[in-house]
Amino acid sequence: MADHAPAILLIAPLFAAILVSLAGIRIPARRRIPAAPSDEPSIGGEPFESPEFPRLKEDKVCFMLTLGALIVSEVAALTMLGQVIEGGAIRYFVGNWSSPLGIGIELRVDHINALALVMISTVALLAAFYSNHRVEEETPGKSSQYYTMFLLCAMGLMGMTVTGDAFNLYVLLEVAALSGYALVAMGDKRAAVAAFNYIIIGTIGASFYLLGVGYLYIKTGSLNMVGIQEIIAEQGLAESKTIQVAFILILLGVFIKMAFFPLYAWLPNAYTHAPSTSACLMAPLVTKVSIYIMVRMMLTVFGPAFAFDSIGWGDAVVVLAAIGIIASSVIALAQTELKKMLCFLVVAEVGYMVGGAWLANHHGMVGAIYHILSDGFMTLCMFLGASILVVKTRQTAIAGLVDLYRKMPLTMAAFTLGMLSMIGVPPTCGFFSKYFLIRGGIEAGQWLYVVALLFSSLVNAILFFRIIEKAFFGELPAAEADPGHGHEEQGHPEDEPGVIDEAPLSMVAPLAIAAAGLVFIGLNTREIVTVIEQTLNAYALTGGGG
Amino acid sequence: MDFFQDIVIDRFNYWIYVILMMIGLHAMIVKNNLIKKLIGMSIFQAAIILFFVSVGVKDGATIPIVSHHGHEAAHAEAGGAGGGGHQDEGGVQDHGDHEINPDRHANPLPHVLMLTAIVVGVATLGVGLAVAQKIYREYGTLEENELLEKLRSNDG
Numbered sequence: 034m035a036d037h038a039p040a041i042l043l044i045a046p047l048f049a050a051i052l053v054s055l056a057g058i059r060i061p062a063r064r065r066i067p068a069a070p071s072d073e074p075s076i077g078g079e080p081f082e083s084p085e086f087p088r089l090k091e092d093k094v095c096f097m098l099t100l101g102a103l104i105v106s107e108v109a110a111l112t113m114l115g116q117v118i119e120g121g122a123i124r125y126f127v128g129n130w131s132s133p134l135g136i137g138i139e140l141r142v143d144h145i146n147a148l149a150l151v152m153i154s155t156v157a158l159l160a161a162f163y164s165n166h167r168v169e170e171e172t173p174g175k176s177s178q179y180y181t182m183f184l185l186c187a188m189g190l191m192g193m194t195v196t197g198d199a200f201n202l203y204v205l206l207e208v209a210a211l212s213g214y215a216l217v218a219m220g221d222k223r224a225a226v227a228a229f230n231y232i233i234i235g236t237i238g239a240s241f242y243l244l245g246v247g248y249l250y251i252k253t254g255s256l257n258m259v260g261i262q263e264i265i266a267e268q269g270l271a272e273s274k275t276i277q278v279a280f281i282l283i284l285l286g287v288f289i290k291m292a293f294f295p296l297y298a299w300l301p302n303a304y305t306h307a308p309s310t311s312a313c314l315m316a317p318l319v320t321k322v323s324i325y326i327m328v329r330m331m332l333t334v335f336g337p338a339f340a341f342d343s344i345g346w347g348d349a350v351v352v353l354a355a356i357g358i359i360a361s362s363v364i365a366l367a368q369t370e371l372k373k374m375l376c377f378l379v380v381a382e383v384g385y386m387v388g389g390a391w392l393a394n395h396h397g398m399v400g401a402i403y404h405i406l407s408d409g410f411m412t413l414c415m416f417l418g419a420s421i422l423v424v425k426t427r428q429t430a431i432a433g434l435v436d437l438y439r440k441m442p443l444t445m446a447a448f449t450l451g452m453l454s455m456i457g458v459p460p461t462c463g464f465f466s467k468y469f470l471i472r473g474g475i476e477a478g479q480w481l482y483v484v485a486l487l488f489s490s491l492v493n494a495i496l497f498f499r500i501i502e503k504a505f506f507g508e509l510p511a512a513e514a515d516p517g518h519g520h521e522e523q524g525h526p527e528d529e530p531g532v533i534d535e536a537p538l539s540m541v542a543p544l545a546i547a548a549a550g551l552v553f554i555g556l557n558t559r560e561i562v563t564v565i566e567q568t569l570n571a572y573a574l575t576g577g578g579g
Numbered sequence: 580m581d582f583f584q585d586i587v588i589d590r591f592n593y594w595i596y597v598i599l600m601m602i603g604l605h606a607m608i609v610k611n612n613l614i615k616k617l618i619g620m621s622i623f624q625a626a627i628i629l630f631f632v633s634v635g636v637k638d639g640a641t642i643p644i645v646s647h648h649g650h651e652a653a654h655a656e657a658g659g660a661g662g663g664g665h666q667d668e669g670g671v672q673d674h675g676d677h678e679i680n681p682d683r684h685a686n687p688l689p690h691v692l693m694l695t696a697i698v699v700g701v702a703t704l705g706v707g708l709a710v711a712q713k714i715y716r717e718y719g720t721l722e723e724n725e726l727l728e729k730l731r732s733n734d735g
Binding site: 200203204207211214215218222223225226228229232233236237240243244247250251256 | 604607613616620623624627630631634688689692695696699702703706707709710711713714717718726730733
């Protein structure tokens with residue numbers, strides 16, 4: 034079994050998605066009857082079946098299937114991490130088609146994506162756990178469809194990370210993206226518009242990637258990532274215009290997908306208006322996986338020597354990343370809505386990682402890869418916390434987050450930990466990733482990037498202490514009807530001061546685990562970096578430990 | 580004239596795909612109507628599919644089916660690329676009595692890949708139309724400027 038872990042990782046959510054969608058087949062017939070006759074007399078309803086009970090049960094079946102599948106993936110990911118640490122990279126040929134011609138699809142796990150896979154499966158699992166009651170509430174009657182999309186999206190993201198085949202990556206990218214569009218579109222009234230923009234921009238990104246793969250294939254005749262690199266090295270194609278164009282097209286596509294600074298327009302609205310579970314799954318993972326793909330392209334497919342020397346983009350990208358960090362931090366400062374603010378911080382974090390990877394030295398790359406892991410958990414923690422706060426306080430505005438430490442101590446404790454990690458306070462992983470990135474920036478002499486990182490930390494501190502201040506000392510304004518959140522009902526339950534009003538355990542527990550994960554990663558930085566370096570040292574970046 | 584022959588005539592498939600792609604991109608970005616944007620998206624994807632398919636073509640080659648050797652169809656693909664004329668590695672191997680000449684067969688791999696890409700394109704179009712329908716139900720319009728106006732008035 035353990036030998037097939039790379040396949041099981043993907044098969045479990047894929048089959049579960051099929052089962053979950055089958056579980057939903059009975060829904061439409063029953064759903065339409067209670068939904069339509071809301072103004073008819075109730076006698077016209079269905080006499081022999083109670084509509085509530087079976088629907089709830091279906092809901093639970095979908096939830097359990099999703100959870101079970103993601104647990105299987107998680108176990109597979111952990112197994113692979115163990116195998117990789119012990120025995121080096123795993124190569125798995127689907128269907129045992131290990132043809133030298135690059136026909137067979139290869140799944141390839143080395144130290145970097147073994148860690149990323151553990152991160153992805155854990156985040157997906159926690160988001161699924163959080164979804165328990167939220168899905169039925171936010172997308173009533175559609176839970177089987179929702180969980181199908183959820184599982185497909187998780188499968189696509191894991192597949193993008195595990196695959197060793199450039200075209201297969203495109204297919205999985207689209208699987209994740211298409212289910213992602215649906216996940217976003219199921220949100221509130223504005224979500225459909227956000228999803229439409231996301232579809233248009235996302236398709237442009239994916240198509241550029243596909244075009245880049247086409248150019249690579251023309252020149253090398255291979256689609257296998259390692260195979261492409263070998264052919265480029267053997268035939269000295271580094272100077273070939275075709276390969277350079279392929280690299281640029283692929284980068285452009287991936288930049289759009291990851292919402293790198295000038296191309297981020299789709300992200301804030303999509304994640305603000307999506308259902309909270311979708312935001313918790315996609316905000317941490319979609320951008321991070323795209324960055325992983327960029328790193329994979331730079332290191333494995335084209336090779337660092339080509340990526341950094343042949344195009345001569347390194348400095349420009351780092352400067353762009355720095356501008357992106359500063360700009361999106363400033364925009365985040367201007368936001369009054371909690372989730373929207375977090376979305377802009379996600380864009381800023383993308384700048385961290387892209388900049389770090391393009392510093393072209395060892396510490397920058399370590400920082401970027403380490404930050405993929407830590408930012409996955411950080412973003413999850415922030416979005417889980419924000420979703421819980423929005424659900425409980427029925428407010429989307431930051432100004433409404435008052436008196437929360439007393440009411441929701443556990444949520445706020447975990448949320449605060451996440452905020453501290455975003456700022457970069459030592460025991461959390463946010464500090465260590467900033468440490469590596471800044472060290473890389475100084476070694477590369479990219480001072481603008483270093484300044485941008487420090488500036489972003491400062492802005493995060495301002496933003497989050499504003500929230501902490503509100504939540505600690507803020508008082509409810511007398512006229513608390515704030516017109517800024519039109520679609521939220523004003524039916525506020527009476528706020529009795531001093532009463533603990535914590536969110537249900539199914540929502541707080543994943544948040545607490547995510548927050549604990551931040552500290553766990555932070556405390557195990559040395560081990561994680563050692564694992565990353567085992568693969569990274571093979572690429573001989575400047576300033577490496579050897 | 581050599582330049583013209585080289586860049587335009589010999590590589591006309593690239594020109595066609597670039598022109599189609601630009602038409603699609605233009606429609607996606609500039610058009611006001613959401614359905615027109617989706618049509619642009621389809622043109623954009625079709626351009627890329629055309630590019631891949633044209634890459635697999637070779638002069639004077641036939642369909643890549645080898646009737647008497649079940650496994651050898653696979654070998655024909657490695658001959659690489661039509662446009663680049665890069666056909667050296669891997670393809671020509673000794674198959675015992677029957678030598679398969681990769682130059683005689685079109686490269687099937689890009690075509691196979693495009694089967695998947697076509698499916699992806701159809702799925703994207705489907706999702707896009709479904710979302711457009713949802714937008715129309717909620718806002719009663721498919722024109723982007725009217726949509727933005729309504730969004731702004733909702734916010735204000």
